[in-house]
Amino acid sequence: MKFPTESPFAWRRGLRHFYDRPSPARRGVWIAILALALACVFSTGCGPRETRADLVIINGMEPESLDPAILTGVADMRVGNALFEGLTRLDPRTADPVPGLAYRWEITPDGRTYTFHLRSNLVWSTGEPLRAEDVVYSWLRALDPNTASSYASQLFYLKNAEDYNSGKLKDPDQVGVHAPDPLTVRVELNSPTAFFLDLCAFSTLAVVPRQAIERYGDRWLMVQPVPVSGAYELRGWRLGDKIRLHKNSRYWDAANTHCEWVDFLPVSSPTTALNLYETGAADVVWDKDLVPIELMEELLKRHDFHTFPYLGLYFFRFNVTRAPFTDPRVRQALALAIDKARITRKITKGGELPADNFTPPGTARYHAPPGLGYDPERARRLLAEAGFPGGRGFPAFQYIFNAGAGGPASVHAKIAIEMRQMWHDELGIEMELKQLEWSVYLAAQNKLDFDLCRSSWIGDYNDADTFLNMWMSNSGNNRTGWKNARYDELMREADLQTDLARREQLFQAAETILAHDEIPAVPLYFYVGFEYHDETVLQGLYPNILDMHPINAIYKERSASLSKPRSSP
């Protein structure tokens, strides 16, 4: 049979025939499809077409929460700090604490009692006066077990705060924060906490609106208008889309708040972030994980790409409860055989500093003692002393690291491969690599179900304490099985010091145990922060060690138009 019998284009005539004599059913289907298409076009087209904000910031991951007591991530804090302010706030240049809602304070000589004086002109963005009781309420709320704040521990420096959080103590009056009058907050601490003013600028201690929270519960941020104490009001938050802020004209420092509208975009793909920035859809990209590593060398040549030291450490943990890592000599040997400079030069490439200890350079009130360094010869000797000359008889072991989409995850794999090669070449030992899905990786780390485990740590506040207290025996973040009575004692003693020089000495003695003698974890490098923004257009955005940038300080040069797309160099 020949097919088709007529001309090959005969179906065109048939098409006419098809429409000439429509059957109701067929017509129904076509009409439905057509209606669907039209509905789509209209639904995207007829919505209120939003104008571009004055400042569009690509902020990294979607914030889990903007509630200061709940949020934990750096991206969350950058938005949260614009909405809710604490007694102090961060200086945009140095990230040091400067007066916020409190304009001055007194500290008793023993360093345990702080008296804060609030500004007299404070109001919520909705117009109600903001009083000292609001500060007390906010702190007690963060400690309340029913709030379930992961960061409640930032307030454990207050008298009786930990007991109140655990439910042992029911009476909030016993907690060390009180409002003797509407403009005064008195705080009693357990020990002289040298970084307490830094903590007052931290999100968990920010001041939140009691009425809205009591009325709307966990959804209080979703009901407009949200009363805020900070420089910006929340005007919209759609997951995966944007967070839109508008200047709070009732903020005490509103005269120095520059941008009217600010958008935060939660972009997790480094390429999309770069594309948006390059086409002018965003003004700033400011997350260290949003840099395509493959393009690092190119990016470093650009005038609008900035790198700066950052209070963060990349390291790996040993499980010291598993042989042969129970032996400090083995841990030292492995640490000594890693050429960290090679890792930062060949893999991360962004100007990261190889790390020999746990506290980054630039940490306030502190200079870190020397660590182990790079010495393969000594590493071989130590391994031989531990009973594995030339790596003979060394059991097989595993290194776990997390997988994930985007740029940074592949860095974990590259570093793991590099270390495996170094240990194979220098020590003659063999390591197995195991990439795990994020939650599985965290679960393994929490259960101490690993031999070696990749990790990182970002400082909450600028003090050596944030990098050192996690290694105390009772800390949930230790996760190595390592316990050292001398280390705990030094840390506790440092905590009680009012003399800063003595405090530094104690910390140094502790860090020497950690980074030189015992080494339950091996520091690899200190992070650097990355940002794209054009300094000829955008001002008031300064690199600082916490990578925190108060939004109200950022402004645009009047002459420059930002909607104009930039061209790449």
Next chain:
Amino acid sequence: MYFLRRLVLTVPLLLLISLLAFGLLRLAPGGPFDRERKPASPEIERNLARKYHLDESFILQYLRYLGVGYERDADGRRHWFEGGLVRGDLGPSYRYRNHTVNDIIAAGLPVSMTLGCLAFCFALGVGLPLGFVTAVNRGRWPDYVGSLLAILCICIPGLVVAPLLVVGLAVKWRWFPVALWTSPWHAVLPTIALGLYFSGRIARLLREGMLNVMRSEFITTARAKGMGESAVLLKHGLRIAILPVVSYAGPLLADLLTGSFVIESVFQIPGIGVPMVNSSLNRDYTLVVGLVLLYAALLVGLNLVVDLVYRLLDRRVKYD
């Protein structure tokens, strides 16, 4: 009657699916509140577990999720569960603690549906003519070119097409925005990237369908009666040949309406495709169950629609 019975059967099916999703997720290692940074004291973790009832037995957690049953307080008084699935409340998200699952779906679903519908129309608009032309011209050059195009559409995944479109049309020539979702202009590239694969599949399906139908006896009969070739093709042929496409279109539409992880992440689109994947990575229990239920309901519903359309197109099909 048949359709009514199927509709009623949907309810236990969805319940079973919710139970499975609810249970399987809890078997996976890790929990919704695990972070790289652990809370400083075990009490904090206990507070979290208590607030979200993760310290209760599995059965109680599930009943609470459904909103069926009660608990007793310290004085022994009964408190009936409020909210819950039976009242259409899918609970709070464990990851995005200020949002409920209903909030997330209400914000994301319209976006995913819009993009899905556009891509569906694009897939049909490109796939059907392509399939028809290749079948009618079997063995000639339009067949070879068309079939090659269809195969290319199928073989190159969205993961590759999307960045290529962005680099070419958005970054280099700047005809379209690179990402985001604010104007109809923003929908063009994602629609193409999402729909291209399915247009290839539809073209192949229709071509096969047409070729099979043209061999059947009733077509020969129609021709023997002297019917014009075009009428044979369109009136008798296409009507049957399109059936495989229709049965494919149902699940396809369910798939498209619930968003695509790849396309949504490349184009930064606030749909529910990205949450669908991330929620399970984050162990956001309630969000996963909510989205799985939504997907299941759409799939069941659209399959029902497919069966209805079948009957309209092919009167030989009977349901009882």
